Amino acid sequence: MQKRLFLSSLAVAAAICSTPTMAQDKFKIGLILPMTGPFASTGKQIEAAVKLYMAQNGDMVAGKKVELIVKDDTSAPDVTKRIAQELVVNEKVSVLAGFGLTPLALATAPIATQSKTPLVVMAAATSSITEASPFIVRTSFTLPQAAVGLADWAPKNNIKKVVSLVSDYGPGIDAEKYFKDRFTFNGGQVVETLRVPMRNPDFAPFLQKVRDAKPDAVYVFVPSGAGAALMKQFAERGLDKAGIRLIGTGDVTDDDILNAMGDVALGVTTSHHYSASHNSPLNKKFVEAFTKANAGLRPNFMAVGGYDGMRVIYEAAKASKGAGGQALLDAMKGQVFESPRGPMFIDAQTRDVVHNIYIRKVERVGGQLFNQEFETIKDVKDPGKTR
């Protein structure tokens, strides 16, 4: 009788003690991504990269077990915000991560500020995001970074007269503005700025307009799926034969679908921070492991944003000894490391990523299409922050 009482009280005591310690022994990461809907490929790439990082680096950090909670926000801002709130309040996550699109990150920013939870942006690329909350850190890239890289390169390579053609939404307008400003500053001339409606069925009239303006090149920014259609019509309309070059930010020749675009993509010159063919031992290892773990899927710039995001979170958690909040955030700032994309660091002032921008050209290598890097612009800061 006495023995049984002792045992049961022991069990109760153990239960009481173990619940809180269990929670403390976990380091929870809330990963919010668009897993369904038009931007599902973003979610798929990032999730795969995050899981790859965890598989390579173990699921223990600072003596705690890392628990990854993946949620689908269907790329609707109100859903992203609600999920973030649930993750912070109910799951008590130490860090929020993911965020496929700008509005999703902006909607969630107040939650990061109020709960003092670091928020790692792994995809969204509008310049202003990191200014929305002091708890936001970005490991993807900013569109202006890519745009000014190209605007610096073009005038030195016999491209003086350009028509810009962008999708008419936030990132497109960013891409147009920063390119135009820097290109004009460098002595170039943007003769026409065309904005294509998001739900545009046919590029024909816009490309004909480009052709009749007879520029040296057309600078484009469109979401990657539409990029394929654009390139086809570019070739079909004979713009390449009319001596017009196609240049753009790297979204247009997204590694994820580059192969399916076929020969029309050959020779397209773009600027971006990551190419799956980036020549470094680290990247070769990354691409190989990623492809192997995901049935032949090639990692794109979204994947590398997710992979580096996990790196930033892991290292920060080690430095803060598993603590969250301000301590974790401080440990994220100023991290300098080698990423599959090349050297990068998190600017301690702006909490934004600083990395090289590469000028690349689509070429066929070993039967597959790749963005081959041929020029590097070192340590590009986000030009949206410097003014």
Next chain:
Amino acid sequence: MLTILFDGIAYGMLLFILAVGLSVTMGLMNFINLAHGAFAMAGGYLTVVLMQRFGVPFLICLPLAFLATGFLGAIMERSLYRPMYAKPHLDQVLFSIGLAFMSVSAIDYFMGSQQQIMQLPDMLKGRTEIWDGALGMGHYRLFIIAICAALTLALQYVLAKTTFGSRLRASVDDSRVAAGLGINVNSVFAITFAVGSGLAGLGGALGAEVLGLDPTFPLKFMVYFLIVVAVGGTSSITGPLLAALLLGIADVAGKYYVPKLGAFIVYSLMLLILLWRPQGLFVRKGGH
């Protein structure tokens, strides 16, 4: 200038093939089938899958897309649509838009949400330029125009010269009297619905290259179909044809000459036309 006109005609022809089925079924049963675009999407995806996974040549995919979506249309008409005819308009609209959303989600689930990319055969790539480039014609667009023109002639012939055509016209004009005269309106409608769906499927297959193809296709183009039907009227096929051509040319030319206004041109044009002729541009006398 001529190039813009050419592109506009190709685009309009494509819209016509996509929308003609909707126009006829709407005239016939007074049923607004908002899921019409779903049949077009089915044809497009069928073509993409056949070409990518099974290596079927593009030119063989086109008749297959027509037949398969026509068959699908016949089954759907018999099982889902027919019980809806007697229901109020609101029920019909809710039903068919629900069907459109279901098709969007289904394609998203099975095929993924990305834009589908297909490779045309080499003979349809390329471009011919005449008069020093004043008129540039993409071969694929020429191909679209040729097919659509042939289809239009065939449809016009069937409608004007055959017994089935006169039965169809009679049913459109007054289905109760037509039924009283011994015309089996149900079967006329089933055949028309199937052919209309098949044409939409063919349009989807042809248009995948020009219009793009992703799961939101039925919603993206629903407005365009409805404009064609509203402007062209529902009692003939020349009406929707001219409406589609007008829409195509206005859209392309508008985007070329005033890109800032972009897609807005089409809607203002529709408003003006409907203010001027609320029944649509072309109303056959005796019809209603």
